[in-house]
Amino acid sequence: MNKKWIAALSLAIAAALNLPVYAAEVSEVLVTATRTEQKIKDVPAAAEVITREQIQAKGAITLRQALETAAGISFGVDGMKGSSVSIRGFDSKHVLILIDGRRISGETSLNRANSFEIDRISMENVERIEIIRGASSALYGSDALGGIINIVMKRPEQPQLSLELEGQKADAFSDGRDWSLRYDAGRQGRFGWSLSAGERREDPFAQEDGIHNNYYGTRRPINFQGEWLTGETGRVTLGIDYLDEQTKRTADKSFYTNDNQRADFNIGYESKAADTDYKIRFYQSVYDKDIETRSRTSGALSSFDVIKRTINTVEANAATPASEDHLLAYGLEYRQEKVRGTRIDSGKNPYTLYREGKTAAGSEATLDYYAAYVQDEWDVNDKLLLVSALRYDDSDQFVSAVSPKMGVTYKLQPNSRLKANVGYGFKIPTTTELYHAFLMAGKTYFIGNPDLDPERSVNYDFSWEGEAGPLSGKVGVFRSDIKDMIESYEVGPDYPGYQAGYKNNSYGNIAKAQLQGVEAEIGRRINDRLTVKANYTYLDAKNKTTHVRLEERARHLVGASLLYSDRESGINGNIWGTWNGDWIDSGGNAKSYAVWNALVSKQLNPATTIYLGVDNIFNYKDYDRWINGAIYRTGIRLKI
Numbered sequence: 001m002n003k004k005w006i007a008a009l010s011l012a013i014a015a016a017l018n019l020p021v022y023a024a025e026v027s028e029v030l031v032t033a034t035r036t037e038q039k040i041k042d043v044p045a046a047a048e049v050i051t052r053e054q055i056q057a058k059g060a061i062t063l064r065q066a067l068e069t070a071a072g073i074s075f076g077v078d079g080m081k082g083s084s085v086s087i088r089g090f091d092s093k094h095v096l097i098l099i100d101g102r103r104i105s106g107e108t109s110l111n112r113a114n115s116f117e118i119d120r121i122s123m124e125n126v127e128r129i130e131i132i133r134g135a136s137s138a139l140y141g142s143d144a145l146g147g148i149i150n151i152v153m154k155r156p157e158q159p160q161l162s163l164e165l166e167g168q169k170a171d172a173f174s175d176g177r178d179w180s181l182r183y184d185a186g187r188q189g190r191f192g193w194s195l196s197a198g199e200r201r202e203d204p205f206a207q208e209d210g211i212h213n214n215y216y217g218t219r220r221p222i223n224f225q226g227e228w229l230t231g232e233t234g235r236v237t238l239g240i241d242y243l244d245e246q247t248k249r250t251a252d253k254s255f256y257t258n259d260n261q262r263a264d265f266n267i268g269y270e271s272k273a274a275d276t277d278y279k280i281r282f283y284q285s286v287y288d289k290d291i292e293t294r295s296r297t298s299g300a301l302s303s304f305d306v307i308k309r310t311i312n313t314v315e316a317n318a319a320t321p322a323s324e325d326h327l328l329a330y331g332l333e334y335r336q337e338k339v340r341g342t343r344i345d346s347g348k349n350p351y352t353l354y355r356e357g358k359t360a361a362g363s364e365a366t367l368d369y370y371a372a373y374v375q376d377e378w379d380v381n382d383k384l385l386l387v388s389a390l391r392y393d394d395s396d397q398f399v400s401a402v403s404p405k406m407g408v409t410y411k412l413q414p415n416s417r418l419k420a421n422v423g424y425g426f427k428i429p430t431t432t433e434l435y436h437a438f439l440m441a442g443k444t445y446f447i448g449n450p451d452l453d454p455e456r457s458v459n460y461d462f463s464w465e466g467e468a469g470p471l472s473g474k475v476g477v478f479r480s481d482i483k484d485m486i487e488s489y490e491v492g493p494d495y496p497g498y499q500a501g502y503k504n505n506s507y508g509n510i511a512k513a514q515l516q517g518v519e520a521e522i523g524r525r526i527n528d529r530l531t532v533k534a535n536y537t538y539l540d541a542k543n544k545t546t547h548v549r550l551e552e553r554a555r556h557l558v559g560a561s562l563l564y565s566d567r568e569s570g571i572n573g574n575i576w577g578t579w580n581g582d583w584i585d586s587g588g589n590a591k592s593y594a595v596w597n598a599l600v601s602k603q604l605n606p607a608t609t610i611y612l613g614v615d616n617i618f619n620y621k622d623y624d625r626w627i628n629g630a631i632y633r634t635g636i637r638l639k640i
Contacts (some may be wrong), residue, residue: 004312005321007381007524008068008346008592009355012399015174021445030043030047030049030097030130031101031130031150031152032047032098032101032130032132032136032150033045033047033147034138034139034331034375034377034387035101035139035317035319035329035375036319036327036377036505037297038377038563039395040640041149041417041465042385042409043132043387043407043409044385044387044407044408044409044419044420044421045132045133045136045407045419046132046133046419046421046422046463046476046478046519047130047131047132047133048071048130048131048133049128049129049130049131050066050067050070050128050129050131052126052127052128052129054066055123055126055129056601056637057563057565057572057574057599058416058576058599059166059598059599059601059611059613059633059635060120060123061122061123061166061178061200061318062118062119062120062121062123062200063097063118063119063120063121063122063123063129063149063202064083064085064118064119065123066123066126066129067085067118067129067131067149068087068559068576068578068597069203069533069535069559069561069576069577069578070131070559071087071133071519071521071535071537071559072133072519072535072537072557073085073086073087073491074086074553074554074557074578075118076092076552076625077624077625077626078580078588080122081415081628082116082287083115083116083119084118085097085114085117085118085149085318086146086552086553087133087146087147087149087369088133088134088146088478088480088515088537088539089146089148089515089517089518089539089541089550089553090145090146090147090170090480090515091146092114093114093143093430094143094144094145094146094425094427094455095123095143095146095147095148095149096115096136096140096143096144096147096148096149097106097114097117097148097149097151098140098148098149098150098151099150099151099153099241099264100150100151100153100266100311101150101153102264102265102266102283102285103285103313103335104117104262104285104287105262105285105286105287105309105310105311106120106130106262106287106309107289110549116215116236119215119219119320120219120243120245120262121151122180122198122200122219122221122277124164124182124196124198125153125154125163125182125194125196125225126151126153126154126182127152127154127155128152128562129149129150129151129152130148130149130150130152130396130594131147131148131149131150131396132148132150133146133147133478133519134146134147134307134421134422134423134459134461134478134480135147135405135424135425135457135459135480135518136148136405136423136425137391137393137401137403137405137423137425137426137525138373138375138389138390138391138403138404138405138423138424139373139375139389139391139405141203141333141369141371141403142369142393142426142427142428142454143425143427143428144425145425145426145455145457145459145480145482146425146480149625153223153225153239154184154194154225154591155192155225155227155261156184156185156186156187156192156193156194156225156226156227157184157186157187157192157279158184158186159184159185159186159524160182160183160184160186160639160640161181161182161183161184161639161640162180162181162182162183162184162637162638162639162640163179163180163181163182163637163638164178164179164180164181164385164635164636164637164638165178165179165224165582165635165636166179166354166633166634166636167633167634167635168631168632168633169631169632169633170203170205170628170629170630170631170632171587172510175203175405176200176201176202176203176268176631177199177200177520178198178199178200178201178635179198179199180196180197180198180199181196181197181198182195182196183195183196183211183589187227187395190228190229190230191223191226191227191228191229192226192227193224193226193227194223194224194225194226195223195224196221196222196223196224197220197221197222197223198220198221199218199219199220200219200220201216201217202214202215202216202220203216203218203474204216204250205628212265214247214249214626214628215247215249215258216247216248217245217246217248217258217434217511218244218245218246218247219243219244219245219246219247220243220244220245221241221243222240222241222242222243223240223241224238224239224240224241224244225237225238225239226238226239227609230271231271233271233272233288234269234270234271235269235270235271236267236268236269237266237267237268237269237270237281238266238267239264239266239267239283240263240264240265241263241264241265241549241624242261242262242263242264243258243260243261243262243263244261245258245259245260245261245262245385246258246259246260247260250296252294253295253296253297254293254295254296254302255293255294255296256291256292256293256294257292257294257472258289258290258291259289259290259291260287260288260289260290260510261287261288262285262286262287262288263284263285263286264283264284264286265283265284266282266337267281267282267283268281268283269281270279275320275321276318276319276320277318277319277320278316278317278319279316279317279318279360280315280316281314281315282312282314283295283312283313283314283315284310284312284443285310285311286308286309286311287307287308287309287310288308289305289306289309290304290305290306290310291304291305291342292304299354300356300360301355301357301358302442303358303360303439303442304342304351304353304355304358304360305341305342305438306341306342306360307339307340307341307342307343307358308336308339308341308361309337309339309341309431310336310338310339311335311336311337312336312338313333313334313335313336313414314333314334314335314463315331315332315333316331316332316333317329317330318330318331318332322376325378325379325380326376326377326378326379327376327377328374328375328376328377329370329374329375329377330372330373330374330375331373332371332372333369333370333372334368334369334370334371335369335371336366336367336368336369337366337367337369337431338364338365338366338367338385339364339365339366339431340362340363340364341362341434341516342361342362343361343362343432343436343437344358344362344364344365344431344432344435344436344437344439344448345362345363345435345436345448345497346363346364346365346368346431346434346435346450347363348363348364348365348366349363349364350362350363351363351381357394361437361578363435365431365434365435366429367395367396367397367428368396369393369394369428370393370394371391371392371393371394372391372392373389373390373391373392374389374390375387375388375389375390376388376389382409382625383409383411383412383587384408384409384410385410386406386407386408386480387404387407387409388404388405388407389404389405389406390402390403390404391403393426395428395596397434398428398429398454401426401454401456402424402426402622403423403424403425403426404423404424405421405422405423406421406422406423407419407420407421407423408420408421409487412466413466415466415467415468416464416465416466417461417464417465417466418459418460418463418464419461419463419464419465419476420460420461420462420463421459421460421461421462422458422459422460423458423459424456424457424458424459424567425456425457425458425459425480426454426455426456426457427454427455428454429452429454429455429507432448433448433449433452433486433499434449434450434452434506435448435449435450436448436506437497438508439502441498443502443503444503444504444505445499445503445504445505446488446506447491447495447496447497447498447499447503447504447505447506447507448497448506448507449506449508452486452507452509453484453485453509455482455484455485455486455509456482456483456484457480457481457482457483458481459478459479459480459481460478460479460480461476461477461478461479462476462477462478463475463476463519465521470523470524470525471489471523472521472522472523472524473520473521473522473523473525473544474519474520474521474522475518475519475520475521476518476519477516477517477519478515478516478517478518478519479514479515479516479520480514480515480516481512481513481514482512482513482514482515482568483512484509484512484638485509485511485512485513485550486507486508486509486510487507487508487511488505488506488507489505489507489508489510490503490504490508490637491504491505492504492506493502509556510545511543511544511546512543512544512545513541513542513543513544513550514540514541514542514547515539515540515541515550515572516535516540517537517538517539517540518536518537518538518541519535519536520535520537521533521534521536522534522535528638529564529565529566530562530563530564531560531562531563531565532560532561532563533560533561533563534558534559534560535558535559535560536557536558537556537557537558538555538556538557539553539554539555539556539557540555541553549584550584551584551585551586551588552583552584552585553583553584554580554581554582554583554592555578556579556580556581556582556583557578557580557581557584558578558579558581559576559577559578560576560577560578561574561575561576561577562574562575562576570602570603570604570609571600571601571602571603572600572601572602572603573598573599573600573601574598574599574600575596575597575598576596576597576598577594577595577596577597578594578595579592579593579594580592580593580594585624591622593620593622593625593627594618594620595615595616595618595620595627596616596617596618597613597614597615597616597617598613598617599611599612599613599614599615599633600612600613606639608636608637608638608639608640609637609638610635610636610637611633611634611635611636611637612633612634613632613633613634614630614631614632615630615631615632616629616630617630618630
């Protein structure tokens with residue numbers, strides 16, 4: 001890393017050591033970082049919590065909207081115009097998205113992992129979002145090289161009926177309409193439950209050339225959550241989620257239709273025996289995808305694909321005080337992933353589908369995973385906390401992996417601390433990367449590689465953070481060294497599965513990369529109504545194999561917000577924005593851009609709130625990044 005950044009950090013920390021002691025508190029409770037409840041200021045990991053109040057201050061409907069201005073997080077667009085999310089410069093496939101700690105099934109290809117999830121996941125049932133920056137494989141296994149986004153759902157507590165309505169206007173031809181309805185029965189004796197449903201409808205947004213630069217259509221989520229209290233400490237939980245997605249998008253000569261469904265089921269039991277808290281649960285996530293490509297002029301079917309991905313997981317976790325100074329957390333996990341689809345050629349259970357004179361061949365692939373982990377939280381003394389974790393992962397197709405991690409929090413003063421982490425991350429290849437068989441746009445044929453190895457990384461970060469009265473701040477450095485990165489590359493006629501007449505691509509462990517940079521955050525409560533926050537990330541991202549800078553990553557990333565809240569009048573306002581400076585697009589062009597948003601709300605009475613907002617106030621447009629200009633929003637929230 002450039003010496004000037006290290007020097008700047010050293011000066012900042014030296015100045016911080018002389019800050020006066022104030023009574024400021026950082027009280028948010030975090031569970032993702034250690035799988036145990038900890039105050040965010042005590043956790044060594046670089047973490048952030050987005051609260052329910054912050055979600056509503058933005059009028060956020062989707063996960064993407066809620067994550068705007070989060071430190072170190074940026075958004076991109078994949079080759080098929082799906083949204084992607086990045087943490088500290090890691091690809092979207094290296095970010096593990098969880099709901100209440102559960103994996104969800106979605107896209108599996110190299111460039112599409114997590115695509116659409118930040119637009120699919122709605123916020124009406126969300127209590128908070130926990131973000132962990134940095135490798136977390138020591139607790140969560142594969143996929144968490146860059147970090148974790150864990151969405152924590154509301155629990156059924158108090159009887160309430162909630163209705164939210166919003167309308168959007170993007171231009172003269174494009175509208176959006178959203179509604180969500182939630183009934184919370186609260187607790188009736190030992191039983192509590194909630195039920196919610198909603199719809200997000202988006203019209204096509206036409207560019208100047210007539211191309212629709214968005215996936216338009218409808219997304220309809222349904223959610224049920226139930227709890228049954230048993231004994232003095234026991235709790236049985238049950239959850240059912242269903243998402244129906246019907247979307248379209250046009251290209252130069254074709255249009256694509258998506259008929260997708262995802263069904264999630266989970267059941268668990270948690271309790272306490274002696275001094276041990278434990279949880280056992282089973283969950284399943286099934287994603288069905290049906291995509292068609294048709295001619296824009298005639299509507300004739302050009303091709304179609306059908307994919308079904310099923311994840312079944314059984315896990316058991318526990319936490320036991322080993323002594324007054326040690327808390328042990330430990331667990332076991334079994335996970336099976338099964339993919340059956342027309343883009344898979346594993347040779348197992350082959351089949352052929354027919355539709356409107358077209359055929360599509362497919363097969364299925366199954367991967368089994370086994371894991372065990374242990375973590376020790378050691379309060380060495382009143383100032384020093386040491387968290388050490390170790391996880392063992394194995395599967396039926398790959399060599400086993402051992403993932404260690406160690407984190408330290410050292411309290412300089414009651415409201416000033418140093419944090420450091422070193423950890424190991426890995427990512428097992430997806431079934432698509434192993435067994436792909438896909439002709440893209442009639443030009444490029446993709447061939448899977450069953451001999452791929454997992455991607456691996458070593459991650460370090462060091463930071464100072466503290467509070468002084470109404471002022472809070474953080475500054476730190478991070479570095480990740482990645483090897484065996486999986487990338488696609490062109491292959492010749494001698495490659496197994498080669499298809500003559502097309503450009504042929506396969507996958508290989510062919511790259512190394514280094515991601516390093518500086519993070520800084522500052523917040524200040526100006527008075528009892530105004531709060532300002534800002535964060536900055538400097539990122540140096542290089543491919544160590546080719547010695548060139550990685551594309552689609554901003555060298556400078558800034559997020560900022562100004563929040564106004566007047567409880568007496570019920571008027572609240574929020575102005576927030578992001579600046580992506582000096583990022584390289586796929587054509588090698590350097591760009592910078594900023595997007596600013598605003599929202600004002602008025603609580604008319606305890607049951608009714610109305611709001612008005614503008615996304616992208618200055619009407620910035622970049623169709624390649626799916627930024628389509630200003631969007632005007634108005635909505636109402638009702639609670640009974």
